[in-house]
Amino acid sequence: MPIPIIHWFYASNLPKYLQPSSSGKTSWALITGASDGIGLALSDQLATAGFNVLLHGRNEAKLTRIQSELARAHPKREFRTIAVDASAFTTADINRIAAAVAELPLTVLINNVGGTAPLSSNFKHFECMTPTEIQALYSLNVQFPLQLTCALLPQLTANKQQPTLILTCGSGSQIGQPFIAAYSGCKAALHAWNRALHAEQATAGSAVEVLEVVVGPTYTQQLQKEASIKPGLTMPTAEVMARAILARVGHGHRSVTPYFWHALQGALLYGLLPAGVVDWVVARVLLPSVEVKKE
Template identity: 30%
Template sequence: MERCLFEQLKTLPFWCVPLFFLGCISILKTSLGLLNWVYVSFLRPPKNLKKYGSWALVTGPTDGIGKGFAFELAGKGLNLVLVGRNPEKLSEVSEAIKAKFGKIQIKNVVVDFAGDLSEGIQRIGEAIEGVDVGVLINNVGISYPYARYFHEVDEQLLKNLLKINVEGTTKVTQVVLQGMVKRKRGAIVNIGSGAATVIPSDPLYAVYAGTKAYINQFSRSLYVEYKKSGIDVQCQVPLYVATKMASIRRASFMVPSTSGYARAAMRWIGYEPCCTPYWPHSLMWGLISILPESAIDAYRLRFSIGVRKKGQLKDARKKE
């Protein structure tokens, strides 16, 4: 068989031989990539998060993905530091977790990420003093109420996007990281967005996409900085999840519930610096990557303009 193959190659023009081998390499690379995807998506065992520490800190834990993470982490036996702006909602989530999982220690820290952030970070630092925080989930974040052109973004929204999505995540990471460095272990998960990583552009959500691009590069750089210190930093990139922020109420195969996403996300903590934990999302990412950027840009622009029109109509009805 091998001799027959080489005999056939000899009959080909000289310039065809390099193309043949390049094709073989391409097929091999694609096959290995597919096998690796199957392994990491379905077969690779999750890490024992307790090896990082006995406590986990979650920002934005009262709703959405953050709430899903809080329940999943408690289910793994980790104690929790829950950081959010609403003390009543923090208490509700804490009680629900304790009712479900029993003897889980929970500390609630009230921080308004759009308010006095310096004071809030100080409260977090005081709450985790001497506490073995091994896992940090930076989930807190906001988006636009609905799509709008950049010149339509008001000053308050612009300020909140930068302060909550960028400054908040950065400063929480810094205060928690100090203890991880001393203990030489830890895992940090920063929630990014497909708006900055999967699609080539996100028109009419420019500032939001920009803040999430920062999260991606921030996470990748920290991954390299602290890998040898025993600290695993990761940016998780969800696409659409059934949350209030995404204005999606019902979960589906391609749009998981918050608990469904968090369950998938737990399996990836401590591995790659950037990932899409929910496997149907990774399939969509693969499909998007082979499409022309101009086609994706055009589709996304039409989609966002439609969202903008619906949002404007809703605002107009409120004023009537």
């Protein structure tokens, strides 16, 4: 698997998603899972770039606190919040989000929410998962981004002259990794959907860019629970990952691995070694963090 180095020769084209200053409007970005980690870092950096931000999260009190902190850091920007549990949402919740952005000049949708939060442990044997955990994981990582994008796509494609962006955070685990089997399956489904949607919009001549960013291990709050995992060159902070993500937008790519060291690591690991060897290596690395089976 060659390293797609061409991605690093392009400068970020994020400003193309801002409304022209002559319009008198400020573009809005909706970021799901924006109350911590990569989502929070993206919110901060998009505000710096000139966007108003609608923050989605599960905990209303936490969202309100984050909104206040961002407003203090970016006094010229506007921030709004909407609380929906993506692991247990309803059609009414999707409609409520759509209504919240209906009158806004929305030009960026970032499907960031996801992960393994519904599980009792980040890494566990598949047969130890409960039906409730599997359903919540699928809802959080697949159903929510698909249904939200479907609801907002007409708004994002309405203005043929204004470029818009649908950015979905995928995962390197989409290739299939032990002890996160259900999560890997969810991310593989998201990868296939993004590819299909990108092709649909390109065929239609739409002004919306559909982009998947394949996010590798990032030192977020979720992984900080694991004592065996530490930040480093191949485990960047959320702020570093967010900068890498926004540096890759605006050039019509379908899927990119935004962080260079993850791209290099993936190319060397999955491109040079037999699949069985890779699975063995990954399993041994993750094994110390796997939840012990209950007899």
